[in-house]
Amino acid sequence: MKKVLLTGGNGFFCTRFASHYKDKYEILSLGKKELDVTDEKQVLDTIMKFNPDYVIHAAAIAVTDYCNEHPDIAYKINVKGSLNIAKACKEVNAKLVFISSEQVFNGNIESGPYDEFHKPVPNTVYGQNKLEAENLLKEIIEELWIVRFTWLFDLPERGLNINANIMWNTVKSILKGEKIKAPVNEYRGMTYAKEVVEVFDKIFEIPYGTYHLGSKNDLSRYEVVKLIFEEMGLSERIDELLFKDSEKYKENPRDIRLNTDKLKQYGIEFKDTNEGIKQCITDYKLNL
Known part of the structure; x- marks a missing residue:
């Protein structure tokens, strides 16, 4: 059974991923209390001990106003924390999925939908953090999928x-x-979270690179x-x-809005x- 480590394990996406794939993968889902992504040594020790095949890095401060008001904290978690994860993944030969966001296009004045080759112009600290992390991660690890999410929606479920x-x-x-x-x-793209989770492990089978994920x-x-x-x-x-x-x-x-045709080529598409x-x-x- 392949091993998957999740950061941001208590979040919207990761709780759904862990629930859906609990019988397919050995999953270690870590929230901020279990893993401080800004602690480079703790990150390395944790990832080396579990020795995952895949790491899905979803941990982030994503609240736009908070990031704008506390840019130093946002940078430490969203950028430096991501670099710590990538360095540890490289040490154990784990493949990394970095969850990014449509927010990298928040400052673009031209209309979407934007494809993966469109130049992002983020105008918020959160969007800037995500784009900087994307670019820096590419310099650290080759076994990398950057997945820019549209806005996910769902309703509460127990647990x-x-x-x-x-x-x-x-x-x-x-x-x-x-x-x-x-x-x-x-x-903006708005995507049913259940749809995303049900096909997400197909990401592990496609070429490394940057992908836009979600509904048109x-x-x-x-x-x-x-x-x-x-x-x-x-x-x-x-x-x-x-x-x-x-x-x-x-x-x-x-x-x-994101153009998601690139993922569609690999059979990953949404309503x-x-x-x-x-x-x-x-x-x-x-x-x-």
């Missing part, structure tokens, strides 16, 4: 972590009767939220709870965002 996402944010607001103001000038999406954020209402059978509540935000991103529309939303609602039996 699995949940992050803020388009589906859970919307459902929570509906349950509380809260008004939702959604931008009409924001476009032609809907604005407002249109996606509206779709959730409709698919849940709550169309009559749209006028009551959902409002168009026409001012946000009015001058500079936000479009950080479009609208189909993923429908599938998620069906899976959780939220069709009222």
Whole structure:
């Protein structure tokens, strides 16, 4: 049985990965309490002791505002921590999957979708950290997959972590009767996390390199939220709870969609965002 070590083991993606593959791989899932990625010696000792075949490095500070307000802490974890992981992987001949983000394109003024050859222009500390780490890791280890995620969505499941996402944010607001103001000038890929997890181990079989992963999406954020209402059978509540935000991103529309055709060549593809939303609602039996 192949061994997989996960950093950021208590996170949204890794808890789902560990649950799904628990019978296929020997998995060591480490949260920040078990592994301080900024401690080079601890990282090396931990990875040498487990001797994994693959390391999926998902540990990061991903909260944009926090990173902007605490750039030194963000850099220490997001960049230096990633370098420590890569150096340890090289020592034990482990293959590394580095989880990056669509946020590397957050400062691009031209519209997406962006492919892997498009020059990223990050304008946040988090996006800058991710792009710098990507480039530095390539200098350390050749057995490297850089996987830039779109925005993942899902609903809470017992024993699995949940992050803020388009589906859970919307459902929570509906349950509380809260008004939702959604931008009409924001476009981004939004991908059902379950789909991502179910095919993720195929990454281990493709050539090393940089890949964009997730769903294609032609809907604005407002249109996606509206779709959730409709698919849940709550169309009559749209006028009551959902409002168009026409001012946000009015001058500079936000479009950080990713072109995922490169992964499609290797049989890794996903439903479009609208189909993923429908599938998620069906899976959780939220069709009222």
